[in-house]
Amino acid sequence: MPERIIKFIREHHLMTLTVLDLSGLEMWPFHAFYAFSPEDAFFVISSEENTKHIKMLKENSEYRENSEYHINHATDESHASLENSENHENHETHEILENHQNIVAGGIALETKQIALLRGLQFTGVMEPCSESDLDRCRLLYLKRFPFAVLKMDELWKITIMQAKLTDNRLGFGTKLLWKKD
Numbered sequence: 001m002p003e004r005i006i007k008f009i010r011e012h013h014l015m016t017l018t019v020l021d022l023s024g025l026e027m028w029p030f031h032a033f034y035a036f037s038p039e040d041a042f043f044v045i046s047s048e049e050n051t052k053h054i055k056m057l058k059e060n061s062e063y064r065e066n067s068e069y070h071i072n073h074a075t076d077e078s079h080a081s082l083e084n085s086e087n088h089e090n091h092e093t094h095e096i097l098e099n100h101q102n103i104v105a106g107g108i109a110l111e112t113k114q115i116a117l118l119r120g121l122q123f124t125g126v127m128e129p130c131s132e133s134d135l136d137r138c139r140l141l142y143l144k145r146f147p148f149a150v151l152k153m154d155e156l157w158k159i160t161i162m163q164a165k166l167t168d169n170r171l172g173f174g175t176k177l178l179w180k181k182d
């Protein structure tokens with residue numbers, strides 16, 4: 001991940017995320033404090049189990065396990081047109097959705113009225129509860145950033161960034177820096 005994106009993420013502490021309920025195709029936005037691991041390109045957030053967004057993510061897992069849910073594969077004819085980048089991106093998105101039920105979209109923004117200083121990050125990622133093997137690492141990362149969270153530590157969630165776009169007007173109006181996970 002480019003250093004400019006890492007630096008921007010570290011300068012902030014609050015993100016907005018949106019989850020998608022696969023069974024009803026409902027979307028829900030929420031805000032979260034985050035810690036960030038630049039080495040592995042993931043965020044850690046804490047959230048209560050009874051929130052709407054966490055319920056939606058958990059229902060996605062149940063829906064996926066208990067239904068005939070699947071994404072139709074492209075036909076051989078449309079495979080031939082995947083050389084076009086838009087179709088290629090759609091194909092990659094379908095592959096991600098087939099393998100992960102908890103896709104989120106998020107943003108981190110610098111709020112300012114000075115257009116020349118506007119900066120913001122948009123990203124997509126996979127949001128899952130921190131695994132047993134990652135839990136200590138994620139807890140340490142989060143508590144290092146937010147020591148007060150020790151008083152009320154909710155369930156920790158890991159958001160692995162799949163792709164990100166940083167807009168930085170300080171480099172010229174509308175300048176964008178793109179990153180995609182290998």
